[in-house]
Amino acid sequence: MRARQLLIKPVSAYCDLQCRYCFYKDVEKHRSRRTTARMSDDVMQAVVEKGLADVDICTFGFQGVSHFWLGWDFFKNLWRKLAG
Structure with missing residues (x-):
């Protein structure tokens, strides 16, 4: 079985x-x-x-407290795309 794990930071440096x-x-301090x-x-x-390409299982993880900054609508939309 081919598997993939992704760790995503979908809000960049927005978190304060x-x-x-x-x-x-x-990391953010060193960017131009x-x-x-x-x-x-x-x-x-x-x-x-x-x-999802070329794997049997893909695990999506989110770094930090991104869910607080994105809101539930972001994750509902993500779920629709995954189920799609």
Whole structure:
């Protein structure tokens, strides 16, 4: 069985919780441009399609507290695309 695991950070540096363990704040400091966007529906569609391609099982995980910043509508839309 072919499997794939994806860890996704769909809100970039938008999160402002300042968790001490978060590696992303250090990554963001070294970028030439701050990224505060959230994942678009087009990008989500591409992630789903590529994630499911050529595997039997794909596990989608989300880093951090992204679900608080994205809201349930984001995940409902993701579920529809996965079930689609």
